[in-house]
Amino acid sequence: MDFTDTPAEAAFREQARDFIAANAPHYLAEHLAKSGFGHTNTGEHDALSEAKKWQRTKAQAGWACLQWPTEFGGRGASPIENVIWSQEEGLYSRLTGTFIIGQGMCAPTLMAFADPSHNTRLLPKLASGEEVWCQLFSEPHGGSDLAGLRTKAEKDGDEWLVNGQKIWTSGAQHSDYGLLITRTDATVAKHKGLTMFFLDMKSPGVRIVPIKQANGNSEFNEVYFENVRIPDDQRVGGVGEGWRVAITTLMNERMAIGGSIATGFPEILEWAQSAQLNGRPALEDPNVKSKLADWYVKAAGLKNNASRQITTLSKGGLPGPENSMGKLVAGNMMQDIAKFALDLQGLSGVLVDPSVAEGAARFQAMLLRSPAVRIEGGTDQILRNIIGERVLGLPEDMRADKGIAFSDIPTSAL
Amino acid sequence: MNFDFSDDQKLLADQVKRYLDDNCGMDRVRQVLTGSPRMAQDVWEGLARMGLLGTAVPESYGGAGAGYAELCLVAQQLGAHIAPVPFGSTVYLVAEALLLWGSQAQQEYWLPQICAGTVKGALATVESVGQLTPGQIHAEVVNGALCGKKVVVTDGGVADLYLVMAKHGDQLSLFLVERAAQVDVLNVDSVDLSRDVAQVNFQNAPAQLLVAQGWNALEVLQNRAAVLYAFEQLGGAQRALDMAVAYAQERFAFGRAIGSFQAIKHMLADMFVSLKLAESNCYYAAWALANNTADLPLAAATARVSATQAFQLCAKDNIQVHGGMGFTWEFDCHLYYRRSNYLALELGSLSEWEARLVEALPRVENI
Numbered sequence: 080m081d082f083t084d085t086p087a088e089a090a091f092r093e094q095a096r097d098f099i100a101a102n103a104p105h106y107l108a109e110h111l112a113k114s115g116f117g118h119t120n121t122g123e124h125d126a127l128s129e130a131k132k133w134q135r136t137k138a139q140a141g142w143a144c145l146q147w148p149t150e151f152g153g154r155g156a157s158p159i160e161n162v163i164w165s166q167e168e169g170l171y172s173r174l175t176g177t178f179i180i181g182q183g184m185c186a187p188t189l190m191a192f193a194d195p196s197h198n199t200r201l202l203p204k205l206a207s208g209e210e211v212w213c214q215l216f217s218e219p220h221g222g223s224d225l226a227g228l229r230t231k232a233e234k235d236g237d238e239w240l241v242n243g244q245k246i247w248t249s250g251a252q253h254s255d256y257g258l259l260i261t262r263t264d265a266t267v268a269k270h271k272g273l274t275m276f277f278l279d280m281k282s283p284g285v286r287i288v289p290i291k292q293a294n295g296n297s298e299f300n301e302v303y304f305e306n307v308r309i310p311d312d313q314r315v316g317g318v319g320e321g322w323r324v325a326i327t328t329l330m331n332e333r334m335a336i337g338g339s340i341a342t343g344f345p346e347i348l349e350w351a352q353s354a355q356l357n358g359r360p361a362l363e364d365p366n367v368k369s370k371l372a373d374w375y376v377k378a379a380g381l382k383n384n385a386s387r388q389i390t391t392l393s394k395g396g397l398p399g400p401e402n403s404m405g406k407l408v409a410g411n412m413m414q415d416i417a418k419f420a421l422d423l424q425g426l427s428g429v430l431v432d433p434s435v436a437e438g439a440a441r442f443q444a445m446l447l448r449s450p451a452v453r454i455e456g457g458t459d460q461i462l463r464n465i466i467g468e469r470v471l472g473l474p475e476d477m478r479a480d481k482g483i484a485f486s487d488i489p490t491s492a493l
Numbered sequence: 494m495n496f497d498f499s500d501d502q503k504l505l506a507d508q509v510k511r512y513l514d515d516n517c518g519m520d521r522v523r524q525v526l527t528g529s530p531r532m533a534q535d536v537w538e539g540l541a542r543m544g545l546l547g548t549a550v551p552e553s554y555g556g557a558g559a560g561y562a563e564l565c566l567v568a569q570q571l572g573a574h575i576a577p578v579p580f581g582s583t584v585y586l587v588a589e590a591l592l593l594w595g596s597q598a599q600q601e602y603w604l605p606q607i608c609a610g611t612v613k614g615a616l617a618t619v620e621s622v623g624q625l626t627p628g629q630i631h632a633e634v635v636n637g638a639l640c641g642k643k644v645v646v647t648d649g650g651v652a653d654l655y656l657v658m659a660k661h662g663d664q665l666s667l668f669l670v671e672r673a674a675q676v677d678v679l680n681v682d683s684v685d686l687s688r689d690v691a692q693v694n695f696q697n698a699p700a701q702l703l704v705a706q707g708w709n710a711l712e713v714l715q716n717r718a719a720v721l722y723a724f725e726q727l728g729g730a731q732r733a734l735d736m737a738v739a740y741a742q743e744r745f746a747f748g749r750a751i752g753s754f755q756a757i758k759h760m761l762a763d764m765f766v767s768l769k770l771a772e773s774n775c776y777y778a779a780w781a782l783a784n785n786t787a788d789l790p791l792a793a794a795t796a797r798v799s800a801t802q803a804f805q806l807c808a809k810d811n812i813q814v815h816g817g818m819g820f821t822w823e824f825d826c827h828l829y830y831r832r833s834n835y836l837a838l839e840l841g842s843l844s845e846w847e848a849r850l851v852e853a854l855p856r857v858e859n860i
């Protein structure tokens with residue numbers, strides 16, 4: 080066991096540090112530091128174009144998507160080098176949120192299943208941030224029960240004709256491509272009739288409608304498909320193999336999100352260290368201490384657990400279903416932290432206007448955004464099912480959809 | 494960076510596991526519940542023969558000269574088997590104190606005997622109900638003789654050598670006191686019947702000074718021991734979870750395995766998560782201990798708090814998963830429940846360690 084850098088790792092860290100010192104958008108640092116949860120603060124500068132600019136700068140020098148092969152725009156780096164890079168990127172990694180779905184989830188799926196000629200063309204542009212991707216999985220009738228989706232793709236010569244609707248598609252409004260899962264056969268069991276594609280989001284018949292979220296922002300959208308044509312060579316994996324392909328995406332989602340997930344701990348620690356309670360420093364209060372300690376051991380546990388995963392990966396192992404625990408722990412923790420911070424603020428805790436609220440309203444932003452963390456990419460309940468069934472080997476839930484054709488499965492009236 | 498134990502270390506853990514599986518199964522643990530003394534002398538001797546009592550003691554003192562990462566893995570196995578032996582008291586506390594502060598003569602005299610299993614140790618600090626504070630301590634050493642009563646001494650009934658916190662002039666110090674005629678020992682029952690616990694009354698017992706700044710020294714000692722006890726807690730938590738998972742797969746109700754009910758499945762998932770967080774924190778702390786890093790106080794408190802949480806959660810919900818069977822004397826669930834609650838207090842309560850953790854957190858600059 081050794082947590083220190085080897086000489087080679089130290090040299091790599093030095094290189095990363097030099098690059099960042101010379102090239103990062105330092106003019107944004109002050110704004111980025113003030114980013115509320117779920118929001119990248121770039122001050123008077125446009126967030127998307129600043130994000131693309133930093134991504135391009137990194138890609139040109141080989142500092143984007145470090146673990147990808149160089150022919151796909153990466154650096155061929157090791158998992159540990161990748162961690163070192165993200166430690167050094169620090170504040171500026173707040174600019175990379177736009178690319179997580181494409182780089183962290185769609186790309187690994189393409190690498191595993193798409194035609195190599197597509198990959199050499201698409202992946203370098205994904206790495207450099209020139210093109211943004213979205214994940215077109217969830218539907219009104221297919222969320223937790225993703226395989227209940229109904230968007231239909233029918234073969235028409237060398238093309239597929241797609242009709243239906245996706246929902247909760249994050250970033251669809253500024254995406255160039257989407258990874259799309261469809262139903263190609265409703266007469267077989269639900270998991271068997273699915274097929275994956277990628278498509279150009281500018282294709283005729285694609286209509287994007289923003290959804291206003293509970294926290295007032297609009298990160299996600301409805302996406303409608305009306306006779307959208309997709310060439311067969313944009314199929315990702317075999318016909319009827321869509322479920323297996325989707326699992327690859329979802330495993331990577333839990334890895335992409337689980338490894339470096341925000342918990343709210345640094346924010347609450349900083350605040351508690353300066354706050355007063357009953358005229359005394361809040362940190363002297365036993366209840367405050369107890370909560371901070373509890374949150375710290377969770378945050379530290381996630382971080383140390385991620386380090387163990389990286390050790391496993393660097394020895395050639397694969398990311399396992401136990402990664403599901405990252406978001407489960409962090410989502411609940413963040414929601415508790417936000418509630419507690421507001422409680423300590425008394426009635427002033429109700430204010431959400433950053434110009435008057437305590438700490439630029441970051442805990443209020445956290446309060447209003449954290450419910451989504453417990454839903455997106457697998458709800459708390461689904462994650463517990465995965466841990467119970469796939470990690471601990473417990474028997475499956477009772478299901479009413481087994482062994483029958485998709486078209487015969489009972490559905491809700493909604 | 495490499496966040497895993499080496500193959501050699503894992504091999505050692507496996508040897509210890511096999512020895513304990515064969516010699517310290519639940520039937521052996523149960524024999525001590527009603528017997529006296531509450532320890533398995535045969536297991537103790539076996540551990541000594543395997544050289545495990547001196548895992549981290551240098552070879553020149555009769556130890557194996559391995560290291561603390563190895564000792565952590567031994568602790569984990571002892572915890573998994575809830576072994577009824579004074580290992581923590583002797584090895585993590587008394588031997589460790591000797592290594593930290595003993596004079597060469599003290600080390601040469603005691604450590605070989607500890608490694609050989611012929612001397613057992615116990616830490617004697619507590620004198621009344623409530624968190625341990627300097628003001629609580631009235632025991633005093635005057636002219637090399639100790640007077641005072643320690644009311645809860647883990648392994649106090651079997652110990653040959655006590656590490657005692659006592660007043661000395663105007664400060665608190667740690668002393669070494671041998672079991673002798675002036676030491677009056679009364680065994681008492683605790684929540685964990687697989688542990689030896691005693692009240693120890695020292696009446697003019699000859700005492701040798703070990704370290705003068707006793708209160709600070711105790712904190713240093715506890716930080717190191719906390720990591721090792723955390724590995725015992727981890728071992729216990731894993732075993733409790735394994736028991737619960739096995740039962741959930743086996744037991745049927747309403748025509749199906751109870752593990753297929755989400756209320757049970759999700760409870761088990763939460764136990765797993767708590768255990769994994771603790772395990773990762775313990776691994777980090779093992780490294781911090783083995784390398785004596787500057788952040789050991791934080792790493793130790795983190796391991797301690799999360800391992801206490803994990804063992805208490807796994808042990809209590811293990812009973813819940815077992816239903817009525819879980820509340821029988823015959824099933825082993827209560828033995829783990831008892832041990833989890835003993836260990837939670839053995840080195841200071843959860844709230845004390847939470848406070849220590851917060852104290853050890855780095856300050857956020859530039860507020």
Ligand SMILES: Cc1cc2nc3c(=O)[nH]c(=O)nc-3n(C[C@H](O)[C@H](O)[C@H](O)COP(=O)(O)OP(=O)(O)OC[C@H]3O[C@@H](n4cnc5c(N)ncnc54)[C@H](O)[C@@H]3O)c2cc1C
Pocket residue numbers: 213214215216217218219221222223224246247248249250299451454455456457458459460461464476755
């Ligand atoms: C902010 C945000 C961003 C998102 N971005 C994307 C995106 O980019 N692309 C995309 O494809 N999707 C996205 N999603 C969708 C997300 O993956 C789904 O919302 C999620 O999987 C839950 O599905 P649902 O909304 O249909 O809820 P439902 O599945 O209807 O769940 C409702 C409740 O029932 C519970 N439940 C359902 N099934 C079970 C079961 N088997 N056992 C126990 N409880 C159960 C759930 O836990 C939940 O509490 C996003 C969601 C959010 C909130």
